[in-house]
Amino acid sequence: MRSILYCLILTLILPTLGFSREAGFISDGHEVEYEYRNLIPESRVVINMPEPEYINPAKPTIIIFYALPNGNTIEQTKGRKPDFVSGEKDGWRYDIQHIAAQTRFLREKDKKSNYIVVYLESELRAWTTHASKYGESPRLYRKLVDTVRSIIAEKTNNRSCLAKQMVVLSSHSGGGRFIFNYIDGGETIPDYIKRIVFLDSVYGYEESLHSDKFSSWLEKPAKNVLVVYSYIDTTVILDGKHIVSPTGGTGYKSRKMAGDLMNRGIKLMSVSDTSFCRYTLKNKVQILIKENPRGKIYHTILVEKNGFISSVLFGTKHEQKGYKFWGNRCYNPFID
Secondary structure, eight states, rough: OOOHHHHHHHHHHHHGTTTOEEEEEEEETTEEEEEEOOOSSSEEEEEEEEOOGOOOSOEHHHEEEEETTTTTTTHHHHHHOOOEEEEEETTGGGOOOOOOHHHHHHHOTTTTTTEEEEEEEETTTTTHHHHHHOTTHHHHHHHHHHHHHHHHHEEEOOOOOOOOOOEEEEEEGGHHHHHHHOOOOOOOOTTTTEOOOESSTTTTOOIIIIHHHHHHTTTSSSOOHHHEEEETTTTOEETTEESSSSSTHHHHHHHHHHHHHTTOOOOOOOESSEEEEEEEETTTTTEEEEOTTOOOOOOHHHHTTTTTHHHHTTTSSTTTTSHHHHHHSSOGGGOO
């Protein structure tokens, strides 16, 4: 009884002392989750992975760090069936990303990889705000990724050791600030970063800070992949005003990124139709910009319409198999 009481006291006081707190629980489908707070100041991390005995050490482990959009919690980002959140404040947020269900689809589709997803939430509910508050955020964000990689190696009994980890940096909306500041944290993008994904989240792109690093990273012999999905948001008018400036939206920034990469020798092919403008390099780069003459808001739909799945499977043998980007949800059977 005394030892139990001692553990309860530690659980209560450790967060106030600035230590990280871990809570593990197992859900259906042989998944296990671990939650950590304050690995860096004002952060919350949830690691979702198969139970260790279901991780095959002979297979590569794909770790997807998903930086949350502004205003969303991890629970909202994971998603739930609408019937379970009807009447709840901001209940609609549970039905716009469904990263948990999309991850389960990935695990079912690609049996030759171990998939782990790491949800990254700022306790300020915005990585843009967090980055502004902490001037050392580039260093902090690199530290966070490295710390979580080590935790995963330990939690999997080294079945997913550091050498076997293939890291994906993914983001939606304001979560893109986490990735850009992570990139700012070093002279180059680390070799263990194998894929970088911006789901309508390239607001923070700057040629002087990022273009050289992206092009050098893409030119490496390793199969590094860049995926960007955005839309023409300069045509959107809300409450009588444009929601972004002519040079501030993701459509403009994505086109600028593509042009900057081409100026640095990345040989992108450009094809446009009435639906998308595409900049691609086979199995290496996919920049899709949704045309939007009617001024609709596609911000979350880019994720909802299988965007997360598509961004991970682009360039693989599973691309567009069992799903279609911008098609009907393929992951509905996997929603918890």
